[in-house]
Amino acid sequence: MNAKPYLCAVIQASFSDNREENWRQLESLLEQAASQGAGLALLPELHNGHYFCQHESNREFERAEAVPGPTTEWLSRLADRLDLVIIGSVFERRAAGIYHNTAVVLDNDGTLAGQYRKMHIPDDPGYYEKFYFTPGDNPFRPVTTRLGKVGVMVCWDQWFPEAARLMALAGADILAFPTAIGWDPEDTEDEKERQQDSWMTVQRSHAIANGIPLLAANRTGHEPDPAGNNAGIQFWGGSFICGPQGEIGHQAGADETGCFLAEIDPVHNESVRRSWPFFRDRRIDAYAGLTRRWNDSTSHDMETDND
Amino acid sequence: MNAKPYLCAVIQASFSDNREENWRQLESLLEQAASQGAGLALLPELHNGHYFCQHESNREFERAEAVPGPTTEWLSRLADRLDLVIIGSVFERRAAGIYHNTAVVLDNDGTLAGQYRKMHIPDDPGYYEKFYFTPGDNPFRPVTTRLGKVGVMVCWDQWFPEAARLMALAGADILAFPTAIGWDPEDTEDEKERQQDSWMTVQRSHAIANGIPLLAANRTGHEPDPAGNNAGIQFWGGSFICGPQGEIGHQAGADETGCFLAEIDPVHNESVRRSWPFFRDRRIDAYAGLTRRWNDSTSHDMETDND
Numbered sequence: 313m314n315a316k317p318y319l320c321a322v323i324q325a326s327f328s329d330n331r332e333e334n335w336r337q338l339e340s341l342l343e344q345a346a347s348q349g350a351g352l353a354l355l356p357e358l359h360n361g362h363y364f365c366q367h368e369s370n371r372e373f374e375r376a377e378a379v380p381g382p383t384t385e386w387l388s389r390l391a392d393r394l395d396l397v398i399i400g401s402v403f404e405r406r407a408a409g410i411y412h413n414t415a416v417v418l419d420n421d422g423t424l425a426g427q428y429r430k431m432h433i434p435d436d437p438g439y440y441e442k443f444y445f446t447p448g449d450n451p452f453r454p455v456t457t458r459l460g461k462v463g464v465m466v467c468w469d470q471w472f473p474e475a476a477r478l479m480a481l482a483g484a485d486i487l488a489f490p491t492a493i494g495w496d497p498e499d500t501e502d503e504k505e506r507q508q509d510s511w512m513t514v515q516r517s518h519a520i521a522n523g524i525p526l527l528a529a530n531r532t533g534h535e536p537d538p539a540g541n542n543a544g545i546q547f548w549g550g551s552f553i554c555g556p557q558g559e560i561g562h563q564a565g566a567d568e569t570g571c572f573l574a575e576i577d578p579v580h581n582e583s584v585r586r587s588w589p590f591f592r593d594r595r596i597d598a599y600a601g602l603t604r605r606w607n608d609s610t611s612h613d614m615e616t617d618n619d
Numbered sequence: 620m621n622a623k624p625y626l627c628a629v630i631q632a633s634f635s636d637n638r639e640e641n642w643r644q645l646e647s648l649l650e651q652a653a654s655q656g657a658g659l660a661l662l663p664e665l666h667n668g669h670y671f672c673q674h675e676s677n678r679e680f681e682r683a684e685a686v687p688g689p690t691t692e693w694l695s696r697l698a699d700r701l702d703l704v705i706i707g708s709v710f711e712r713r714a715a716g717i718y719h720n721t722a723v724v725l726d727n728d729g730t731l732a733g734q735y736r737k738m739h740i741p742d743d744p745g746y747y748e749k750f751y752f753t754p755g756d757n758p759f760r761p762v763t764t765r766l767g768k769v770g771v772m773v774c775w776d777q778w779f780p781e782a783a784r785l786m787a788l789a790g791a792d793i794l795a796f797p798t799a800i801g802w803d804p805e806d807t808e809d810e811k812e813r814q815q816d817s818w819m820t821v822q823r824s825h826a827i828a829n830g831i832p833l834l835a836a837n838r839t840g841h842e843p844d845p846a847g848n849n850a851g852i853q854f855w856g857g858s859f860i861c862g863p864q865g866e867i868g869h870q871a872g873a874d875e876t877g878c879f880l881a882e883i884d885p886v887h888n889e890s891v892r893r894s895w896p897f898f899r900d901r902r903i904d905a906y907a908g909l910t911r912r913w914n915d916s917t918s919h920d921m922e923t924d925n926d
Contacts, residue, residue: 431902431905432902451908452908473824474909475902477909478914481908481909481911481913483913483914483915507864509865510864510895513823513824514824516824517780520817520820521778521821521824557817559816590779591913593741594739595738595779596910598738599781599909600910602784602785602788602906602910603907603910607790
């Protein structure tokens, strides 16, 4: 277990639909992160091209690749050369007919340390992910790296307190979310602000409730709707790193491209868990209802119901 | 089910250790709330006197009373007279040796609609609650009132995403937290700010993650440590009402006494759940680990582990 403070980086960028071009940009940003002393870097979700889930098209499956495969091999070389733990994102072809939205973790010697297949799959206008991605069947298990255990999940997972809690209970030292989220350009400014603020708040809350640092890397820039039906997505950037009290270490602006660093201190993290001992007081005898879809008035969570 | 918008009030005050004095003050504040059009009002935790859990003393058990009992009878008369759903807080004597920190809900005709016994009990310097309060054995079930189902919990419960989720899944229309939380006057200003911000953030996050409005009523003012060992507690006020996107309807200052109102709109609440369909996508097949204390590497959440 690494007990020394280290620097984490979140990488934020806009992407073209040309993989080589995106790789060159990301390579340069990862080099910057390493030269600034980062030990771990997180990339945005599906960083090889446009966020193709804005429409449903069979042609888009041609983007999928194996894990390990071209993207993990590219990241592996970088991780080894830069002495950097790298968390990337792959549209994974696991088998004909089984495709996943997968986060991959390369240890700082280039080893593929582990992967995570997105568990919660959205399906909303502009985010037609249920068409492309089979829900993950991994349990929520962190990936062990030289810098500790990384609880990596993907985007929509970030709205579910259950996911963050399970990763923390499985021993994660940090949580990390590759992300692709943005505004409908036709929404009001008020609604845009509420949405981005909700996104920050719910993730900072995972950090607080679990006494754990958290990284979120989002893309930026506008991408048109390939089907031409609506105004596309304006990705809202805002990538951030927060500590175990939800305190912001660094947050990027909506339109910035760059690598953004903050320090993680494992000793401080444990001291926060001692002062705010939520894990001590969880009522695990009363949480069975969390594995149900809806708890109607006839189902009971506990043996003893004194109402 | 009430589908019309209505006004909620959170009551914030400092308390003496004289019950009659506190009741007169609260009566006046509840009258104000009703005269301003509130349909529901939430009081702070243990509003009959000082927050006695700053020390451990057998004498303090003399404060405990039955439910129903003097406090619920007083609140019942007020609820009926003011046509107000009132959520109050009682140090409950359930039996010799079994005492609870209990929230009580009076419907607007004065009926004791239900109660909730605090499930998560803190025990930290200044908050020695495990000495006084037996953990609740209620399931997380909302109380049905004329204005809808109230998911009432108490203070420390507010830090546990599981509790908020279970109340929401049991059909709560709003969440409500009587609270007594404050600063150690000897902490730094930075630490105080982080703590209060964490408190807001984690509760706003429950609203967001569950698409549900939330009320928190806290006390204010300084109360000395009865044992004289430390600087006492400076209760931080900051009572608030937020909507289902975590948007603040009203927040009180640190030192204000008063009733603070905001509107709840059940139709808007359901529309937010349609736009942000977290309940649709919960992975109930993968959440079994939430009923465990810690998930070590040999326990498995799911049948299929593809790592």
